[in-house]
Amino acid sequence: MIEEDDARLKPVPGSEHYSETLLYDYSKFLTTISLLALGGILSLSQTDGLRDVKAFNLAWSIGAVIIGGISAFSVSHDIVTSRAKGREPSRWVRPTMSIALAGIGLGLGGFVHIFWKAIT
Secondary structure (H helix, E strand, O other): OOOHHHHOOOOOOOOOOHHHHHHHHHHHHHHHHHHHHHHHHHHHOOOHHHOOOOHHHHHHHHHHHHHHHHHHHHHHHHHHHHHHOOOOOOOOHHHHHHHHHHHHHHHHHHHHHHHHHHHO
């Protein structure tokens, strides 16, 4: 069984901000994923099979992905501006990343459900 201390990420020697670097890269990745997901949702929503879908359901799905993307982008912005000013990032960085992941997941999951019901 893995000890709790062993499961934590350990910083690279000589790097005191290793976890922030990972979080910054992860937030950039989620921002990119949200943009790709938004493009995919908007493209697929124009197909003939989805013309009967309620606008509210589609808007809910798109809105969730947008909230996730904005949250991920705000984390990147907070990390960069905090380090540029020589201070620690906000305590809201990690909860905001959870909001970003939840928004993207709910939006994509909702759209997959809408799309699957429309094509079957």
